[in-house]
Amino acid sequence: MMSLRPKRVRTRLTLLYVGMLAGVLAVYFAGVSLLLFWQMSGILKRLAAEDLETIKGLLYLQGDDQVGVREDYHHHTDWKQVQERLLEILGPDGSILYRNERLGSRTIGGAPFAGEGEHGYSGRSARMSDGTPIILISRKYDLQGRTILIRVGYSQNLIWNQLKETLLVLLLASPVVLAGTAYAGYKMVGRTLSPVSKMAHRAEQINSEHLNERLPIENPEDELGHLARVFNAMLSRIEQSFEQLQRFTADASHELRTPLAAIRSIGEVRLQEDAKPEEYRDTIGSMLEEVNRLSAIVESLLTLSRADAGQIRMQVSVFPLKALVREAAALLEVLIEDKRLTFTLAGDETVGAQADRLYIRQAVINILHNAVKFTPPGGSISAHVECKSDSRVELSVSDSGPGISAEHSAKVFERFYRVDEARTGDDMGAGLGLSVAKWAVEANNGEIGMINLPGAGARFWIRLPAVGCPSNHEMRH
């Protein structure tokens, strides 16, 4: 079934508007008619009363039981009031003494009721014997010793006709009024809504190519302006994440392309001439190394994209942070020894971090690994665990490496970001280690950051929700 509801807001609003106006007009017309009716019946009654007085003066007795009216009194007998007048004169017993021509054989009001016209004028609506509604005024008089009841009536059709005419005029005028209103309303709604269609038009043009476009704001104060502003803010956020995504995709394909290019050229070069079996072995081995790097990158990318999609659930527990750092350091111990680095771990043994242990362990390993990688042989790394407030614990890892220049330090946690563009060729060499750490820490309601130490070296820190920090802890400095 098709809905009769108009689709466009503009049409709907206009129809609603016109409908409401029509309703108001109808009520208004009804009110006007009622008032008119009241007023006109009042006027008619007054006329009838005046008429009645006039007639009284024109009466004369005709024999015992007839009354005459000197109709010739009226100079203009074509006067409408005279023509329309219905006149009946009754005796006290209800006997008919006079009926004027217009009345003929009809009666108005029937037998007199008790007290009719005795004290002033009795006015009422009545029906004639043939059913015509009338306004009726009656009065008792004494005519030369005889009591008579004079009744003057006017047909209510007079009023109705007047009403009809007035209503007709009003009704004839109303379509014009309504049409005018509809037109004006349609225009006005159109103008009000025009920012919306402009916004819609502009929004249609915004796609991935034109994400920098914004919706027009005509009046920032009104509701539509507010809508546009909210929309624009949303566009900014989308644009931002879109750019991030594009950069990420570009970086990722670069990272994937590099080992692919290596595999390809290594293979091609080897196949150009015959070689000894050891040489083939070596070539294949070298290709496999690149394959391993590819796998590691894909693996990390998958992890990060799952993390982005919120598919990884944290299993929160409370564990002593220092013990975790010790465990991570033990894993890397052999690397530390190999580079003759000194590693020290200090701080509160008992403070617990409240987080997913496995992922925080991963983060700590990555941070330590990063420190080991960038500290020159013979250097030192020191890790420190301490409470920063009664509910935050911080682990800081300081190294005696070269530090990270200001231009790089803001980006060290970005995916694929490498301070040193030369490939290191190790497992997490794709520059994902610290971004994995950042994700893991932040997914556990923690913060991660990095500062350069005065002199040389860098300090990476993570802060996590803590259990077991003294509540009135003296904050350092």
Place this chain on the structure above:
Amino acid sequence: MASDNQTQMRILIVEDEEKMATALRTGLEADQFSVSVAHTGEEGFFLASTETYDLVILDLMLPRRDGMEVLAALRQKGVSVPVLILTSKDTVRDRVRGLDAGADDYLVKPFAFSELLARIRALLRRGKPELGDRLRLADLEMDASGRKIFRDGKELTLTAREFDLLEYLLRQQGRVVSREMLARDVWQETARYTPLDNVIDVHIAHLRRKLDEPFRKKLLHTVRGVGFVLREETP
């Protein structure tokens, strides 16, 4: 060293991708297995339910009949052959689904071939006695429970980690072991993105210094791009 059984073990590979299937067949045949290949789920189901195999390697994404369906149908039919799933789907849910459907093991692509071989051997060895505590290769002797290791009659002093590493290599002697396998089985690291490769390489270097450097005959070899192997070099 590879032929520890007189009778050849029979393996069915259900894999639609031609190159992958060929690589698997070649690799497994080189390791003395008898191999059949099915290229569709239906063919795989037919072969697995009519012939007798010691192991089925099942890809999940197959034309016509999905690997998971094939597995469920086989188990419903009462075919109890060990099944190893090979797939590129690697979420925990996928793994659980596969193991619930009756798979015995689950290996995610891309994988190291040495890892596949190790898993296959583990599945085939199920219920059979372990090698024991006394391990031996050429003039190398290990007492695993006493945690002692001798080469040419002289005891070597190894750190705990080096000992574990050597024991693992010795148990897998003659077979190439990948860094992933070492990370998982010796270091017990489950997360694949832990940066352990450097750590493993340094440990291998240390081990090599103690194990091989003083001796003329080298036992611990690096297979470039693949991993490490402990064996007597056959020139």
